[in-house]
Amino acid sequence: MDINVLSILKKNQLSVTDGRKIILELFLKSPGALAHSDIEKETGASFDRVTVYRTLQTFVEKGIIHHIPTTDNSILYALCKQDCEAGHHHDNHVHFVCNECNKTICLDDVTVPDVKLPKGFKPDHSEMVVSGVCHDCR
Amino acid sequence: MDINVLSILKKNQLSVTDGRKIILELFLKSPGALAHSDIEKETGASFDRVTVYRTLQTFVEKGIIHHIPTTDNSILYALCKQDCEAGHHHDNHVHFVCNECNKTICLDDVTVPDVKLPKGFKPDHSEMVVSGVCHDCR
DNA sequence: GTAACTGCAAAATATTTGCATCCTT
């Protein structure tokens, strides 16, 4: 098991349970974003659906994972890389959705550009999603 | 009633029904995006929830409205301005979500900037959502 | 030992589907 799993949980003052270990490891292994259903599928229903809901919620609250905006009504989560702390997400990178394999990938090295807003609008946070064909599918 | 309602429906070869007229008019009047629940609320449940689902789906298929990406799990729809046609959305503008009034507004004049993607990624379409405080809430 | 986490059951919501009826063209 990835040693990071333990340190991440410890750092966030979460007790180390099987469910959390397995789900967190899944995120660490996954190149892209995961939906609730992906997690149920990957873990082979080894625990209750409710536990998955609660674990994801806990991880989001602690800033371990974050929601990813999507254009197709689905709810995706991905690891917060870098220095995310509870309440302060710095996941200011572009997300890429592949139209072929349908995966969502965090482009950690591509930061969201600033845009000039109309008068009176005060920006706080930006999200950007690019769709197209990914590295593996061409 | 806004004369556009009829022309938009006609242009998309949709029969003109009360539900479609009222829902489309709601979008035309609204400065921002609407969720399914907003529509039910605004129309005072004058028609079946199922009809709202089907109408929204039809509008999306025809390219009259489009999904807006959100970070908070909600599903929002907004009018496609400009030259949207079925299957070819040109709604390449930035969306703004206000943290105060919670409204989502289409910034039709702010276009989504291009970003440089890692090698191997071929972009097709971009979405951008900026959150902050809107014109009315400061 | 205690607080926190999980599983189960069940409630509350949300979404989809089939079909008979009604409306638009």
Added chain:
DNA sequence: AAGGATGCAAATATTTTGCAGTTAC
């Protein structure tokens, strides 16, 4: 008149909540 749209009922799917039992520390 014919095809499409709606309403209703019901089937599915999704998410939330309460509580008792279990586990981590």
